[in-house]
Amino acid sequence: MKSILVSGGNSGIGLQAAREFVAQGHRVVILGRDQRKGQEALASLGEVGKQAAFFAVDLSTHASLREAAKRLLAENDCFDAILHTTGVFTSKDIRTVDGLNLYFAVNYLSRYHLMQLLLPTLRRAERGRVVMMTAKVDLSTNVDLRLFPKFEPFNFRRMNDQIAIGNHHYAAHLARTEPELLAGVVNAGAAKTDILRLSPWYIRGSPQS
Numbered sequence: 001m002k003s004i005l006v007s008g009g010n011s012g013i014g015l016q017a018a019r020e021f022v023a024q025g026h027r028v029v030i031l032g033r034d035q036r037k038g039q040e041a042l043a044s045l046g047e048v049g050k051q052a053a054f055f056a057v058d059l060s061t062h063a064s065l066r067e068a069a070k071r072l073l074a075e076n077d078c079f080d081a082i083l084h085t086t087g088v089f090t091s092k093d094i095r096t097v098d099g100l101n102l103y104f105a106v107n108y109l110s111r112y113h114l115m116q117l118l119l120p121t122l123r124r125a126e127r128g129r130v131v132m133m134t135a136k137v138d139l140s141t142n143v144d145l146r147l148f149p150k151f152e153p154f155n156f157r158r159m160n161d162q163i164a165i166g167n168h169h170y171a172a173h174l175a176r177t178e179p180e181l182l183a184g185v186v187n188a189g190a191a192k193t194d195i196l197r198l199s200p201w202y203i204r205g206s207p208q209s
């Protein structure tokens with residue numbers, strides 16, 4: 001039995017992954033922001049849901065992420081794998097309390113920050129694994145450090161690719177600096193989930209589509 005953290009596991013791709021992990025007999029800790037969705041996610045796992053726990057946390061702010069990491073470290077000696085499926089999708093320049101763009105804060109920075117704080121738990125695993133779910137990006141894209149971390153002036157198109165390539169860059173960094181870990185990135189493709197909930201109706205499409 002492995003211990004697996006699914007960040008963003010209270011819906012969509014993360015929930016499906018959590019479902020498959022518990023079905024295979026693993027213990028799963030799910031992170032998400034919405035407490036109600038988290039409880040519904042646990043209930044949807046049925047009997048094997050006893051092997052899963054939900055922890056509500058807003059990962060978009062430095063302070064609450066640090067608090068969450070402190071609690072995860074206190075309650076979990078070892079994680080064999082961490083799957084990052086946290087994400088929002090919005091072309092608006094929504095800012096977090098730290099003054100960062102929400103999309104950047106959730107889809108990239110929170111993963112980096114959480115991983116760095118939880119590395120001790122993965123190092124205790126026999127062969128720890130880290131997977132980051134992100135969108136398709138041309139791998140020839142260069143990281144433009146002048147844009148980080150403020151993304152001002154805001155330009156969604158430029159930011160979008162930078163966030164996706166940032167995930168690749170960080171996974172490559174982990175693979176290089178933590179030789180005992182397996183780290184990688186998965187392109188989510190196009191899955192019908194809740195990811196467009198912050199987008200206008202003409203992007204979300206009709207309820208039937």
Ligand SMILES: NC(=O)c1ccc[n+]([C@@H]2O[C@H](COP(=O)([O-])OP(=O)(O)OC[C@H]3O[C@@H](n4cnc5c(N)ncnc54)[C@H](OP(=O)(O)O)[C@@H]3O)[C@@H](O)[C@H]2O)c1
Pocket residue numbers: 007008009010011012013014031032033034035037057058059060084085086087088089106107133134135136188189190191192193194195196
């Ligand atoms: N679906 C696609 O076609 C597609 C395409 C390309 C990339 N992706 C990427 O794949 C990943 C999974 O997306 P999905 O489609 O499964 O979408 P989803 O169902 O909306 O899942 C996103 C997850 O992120 C969590 N989250 C968002 N903001 C958070 C915050 N501030 N703090 C903590 N948790 C937060 C959500 O929890 P709450 O609901 O509680 O906020 C939810 O569990 C995302 O990174 C997404 O960008 C998806």
